[in-house]
Amino acid sequence: MRGPVPFLLALLLLAPTLPRAAAVPPTDLSILFDGTPDTVVYVNGSTVEASAILNFTGPPDPPPLLGDIAFQWGAPNGTVVATATVHPDANGSAISAYRVALEGSWSVNATYLGTPALWRNHTFGVAPDTWSGAPVILPKSTMVGRNATLTIAAGMTVMFDPGASLRIKGTVAAVGTTPSPILFTANSSSPVPGFWGSLVFLPESANGSVLDQVRVQYCTDGITIAGGDPRIDHAFVADASGDGFRVVNTTVTMLDIGATRATNGLRIENSTLAVDTAAFLHSKTGILGFGGSGDLRNVTFDNASWAGIRASGAAITVRDSAFGGGGASGLDLTNALVHGERLSFASLQNGVRADGPGTSATFGNSSFGSATVRDFLVINGARVAVINGTFPPGGERGSLTTDSQVTLWNYLTTVVVNYDANNATLAGATVDVFSNKTRVSRAITGANGTIPDQLLLYRRYADAFSQPTVRVLVNLSGYAFAFNNRSLIMDQATTARFQGSVADLDHDGDPDFSDLDIDGDGLTNSAEFALGTNPRNWDTDGDGMPDGWEFDHQLRPRDASDRTEDPDGDGLGNYAEYVLGTDPRSADTDGDGMPDGWEVQYQLYPTNATDADRDADGDGFTNLQEFLAGTNPQDPGSYPRPNDYTAAWSFLVGVIAALAIILLSWTLVRRNRRRRETPHVKQDDAPADEDAPPRQP
Numbered sequence: 129m130r131g132p133v134p135f136l137l138a139l140l141l142l143a144p145t146l147p148r149a150a151a152v153p154p155t156d157l158s159i160l161f162d163g164t165p166d167t168v169v170y171v172n173g174s175t176v177e178a179s180a181i182l183n184f185t186g187p188p189d190p191p192p193l194l195g196d197i198a199f200q201w202g203a204p205n206g207t208v209v210a211t212a213t214v215h216p217d218a219n220g221s222a223i224s225a226y227r228v229a230l231e232g233s234w235s236v237n238a239t240y241l242g243t244p245a246l247w248r249n250h251t252f253g254v255a256p257d258t259w260s261g262a263p264v265i266l267p268k269s270t271m272v273g274r275n276a277t278l279t280i281a282a283g284m285t286v287m288f289d290p291g292a293s294l295r296i297k298g299t300v301a302a303v304g305t306t307p308s309p310i311l312f313t314a315n316s317s318s319p320v321p322g323f324w325g326s327l328v329f330l331p332e333s334a335n336g337s338v339l340d341q342v343r344v345q346y347c348t349d350g351i352t353i354a355g356g357d358p359r360i361d362h363a364f365v366a367d368a369s370g371d372g373f374r375v376v377n378t379t380v381t382m383l384d385i386g387a388t389r390a391t392n393g394l395r396i397e398n399s400t401l402a403v404d405t406a407a408f409l410h411s412k413t414g415i416l417g418f419g420g421s422g423d424l425r426n427v428t429f430d431n432a433s434w435a436g437i438r439a440s441g442a443a444i445t446v447r448d449s450a451f452g453g454g455g456a457s458g459l460d461l462t463n464a465l466v467h468g469e470r471l472s473f474a475s476l477q478n479g480v481r482a483d484g485p486g487t488s489a490t491f492g493n494s495s496f497g498s499a500t501v502r503d504f505l506v507i508n509g510a511r512v513a514v515i516n517g518t519f520p521p522g523g524e525r526g527s528l529t530t531d532s533q534v535t536l537w538n539y540l541t542t543v544v545v546n547y548d549a550n551n552a553t554l555a556g557a558t559v560d561v562f563s564n565k566t567r568v569s570r571a572i573t574g575a576n577g578t579i580p581d582q583l584l585l586y587r588r589y590a591d592a593f594s595q596p597t598v599r600v601l602v603n604l605s606g607y608a609f610a611f612n613n614r615s616l617i618m619d620q621a622t623t624a625r626f627q628g629s630v631a632d633l634d635h636d637g638d639p640d641f642s643d644l645d646i647d648g649d650g651l652t653n654s655a656e657f658a659l660g661t662n663p664r665n666w667d668t669d670g671d672g673m674p675d676g677w678e679f680d681h682q683l684r685p686r687d688a689s690d691r692t693e694d695p696d697g698d699g700l701g702n703y704a705e706y707v708l709g710t711d712p713r714s715a716d717t718d719g720d721g722m723p724d725g726w727e728v729q730y731q732l733y734p735t736n737a738t739d740a741d742r743d744a745d746g747d748g749f750t751n752l753q754e755f756l757a758g759t760n761p762q763d764p765g766s767y768p769r770p771n772d773y774t775a776a777w778s779f780l781v782g783v784i785a786a787l788a789i790i791l792l793s794w795t796l797v798r799r800n801r802r803r804r805e806t807p808h809v810k811q812d813d814a815p816a817d818e819d820a821p822p823r824q825p
Contacts, residue, residue: 154182159591180214365390380402383405411533471495488510504524650675698726
């Protein structure tokens with residue numbers, strides 16, 4: 129281990145003197161203005177940034193071995209107005225800047241002071257900083273540089289040659305009017321989409337720019353915003369081969385904008401955007417969002433062949449907006465967070481397409497029109513919730529994979545009033561709401577008697593479909609509530625009104641004003657009116673038997689004298705039959721062969737037929753046998769004897785004989801009647817054919 133150490137130290141000591149690879153000197157020098165190869169015109173007042181770039185055919189020399197670059201700025205009158213000597217950076221680039229203040233043709237001369245000597249001269253134009261009057265034609269890309277302000281008058285037309293753009297690092301004030309908008313268009317009699325470039329707010333743009341009442345036509349991208357937070361108001365783009373509007377890595381607010389016939393009406397890339405009032409028509413995508421966030425209000429999406437909004441990895445809020453006119457989807461979401469409020473969907477393949485576990489979308493107070501083929505397509509773990517949504521009469525329509533979910537929710541408002549006080553609101557009532565058998569909320573009414581806007585699940589589509597039963601129970605001491613503990617179908621926003629009263633005659637929990645049988649006697653109020661009984665008295669005639677029971681058994685609920693009557697002759701009066709639960713119209717209520725009165729006399733069960741086969745006194749004879757023999761079923765010393773059976777048998781024989789005589793008489797009557805009904809037929813000499821129809825005489 130000791131041997132190599134001196135050798136390594138020797139290498140380190142000798143390293144500064146070791147030869148290295150020879151550096152390659154620059155072979156050429158080029159100049160760019162503001163980092164763009166095609167900018168050749170500046171607006172007066174701009175700070176022009178010239179970059180002199182050394183070109184190498186191999187690795188360049190390290191910066192300390194490079195020579196300086198000398199700049200000279202030449203004014204339109206030929207004078208040199210500025211010079212600078214700048215050492216190149218590691219990439220062989222040196223920058224010099226100068227703010228121009230004179231219109232005309234300027235020049236920049238860059239000279240490399242190292243070896244070999246290199247030189248380059250580049251010219252650029254300086255245009256007026258106010259455009260008004262006749263149309264302005266831009267043959268090349270034009271820059272509103274730093275520190276410059278370009279003012280464009282109302283009614284102006286700015287025309288671009290192919291490929292030209294207007295780039296902004298300074299400020300633009302382009303303010304038109306409704307009758308005199310500012311037009312940015314192609315310098316062509318037969319323009320096509322993509323003829324020229326774009327209006328571009330670069331990342332270095334100053335704040336304070338305004339585009340108001342402007343029209344942009346036949347561009348590649350209409351208005352691109354990468355910085356500066358310009359105010360965009362009443363700006364409309366048509367026939368763009370790319371994006372109508374494009375927002376990149378910045379924050380901006382747009383008011384009353386629109387794009388027609390563009391690939392994307394608006395493209396958002398990692399930006400924070402607010403749009404109030406917009407229309408995106410006849411484009412592949414109305415709004416395309418990648419990252420960032422958007423707050424959209426009052427937007428119309430019509431005839432978007434791909435989607436009204438297509439968002440991936442973005443967070444978007446959209447309100448008071450309409451999706452329609454054909455197309456694949458109103459909203460096409462991939463791992464996006466979306467909140468929608470008061471949206472409408474119609475004439476689309478999918479109202480909402482949600483894809484991916486990172487997608488969560490909530491829509492409130494939105495409507496899904498009858499022309500929509502499918503309201504939801506939810507796949508790959510996405511989640512969609514609809515609150516207080518409106519669907520066609522046939523209900524919601526959708527498709528989803530088993531790992532995804534769609535839930536429908538609606539609002540319940542509960543109002544509690546006092547019927548006895550002209551439906552004044554009731555404070556202090558406890559309102560319990562149940563979903564299936566689980567209480568999901570408990571609240572107490574205030575002075576307005578209202579529990580507002582309780583959000584309740586109506587339906588869930590997931591691995592299994594479910595629709596909970598919602599039930600509402602109201603309680604307030606001393607009050608009975610009509611239709612209390614009622615179940616509700618929460619297919620829409622619902623207001624449940626509960627009327628309470630202290631009047632509950634029969635104490636059944638149903639107040640008198642809504643009780644169909646106030647006195648609880650088994651007769652409805654309307655039936656009592658028809659019968660002439662008292663609907664507030666369960667026993668009108670005071671005989672101890674409820675009016676309804678008397679009516680059901682053909683008694684007289686207004687005549688107390690029927691209390692002791694015995695219409696079935698079983699030895700029990702009507703009142704006794706009521707108390708015992710027997711039928712006053714049937715001598716043998718339980719049909720066991722023993723009369724009710726006899727069973728009561730001997731402590732048997734007149735409503736239970738099984739006691740007929742029992743032996744109450746244990747004398748070896750059933751209760752029925754004792755009844756037939758006329759003995760006491762509760763006395764073992766009283767039991768049937770042969771003479772008792774002889775008497776009973778004589779009685780039974782007499783009954784059977786009587787039945788036989790009746791049956792024989794009925795048969796003879798039928799035979800005589802049939803003979804009288806047979807027509808008389810004259811007989812021929814030939815024997816009659818019994819199967820042939822009778823001949824006519």
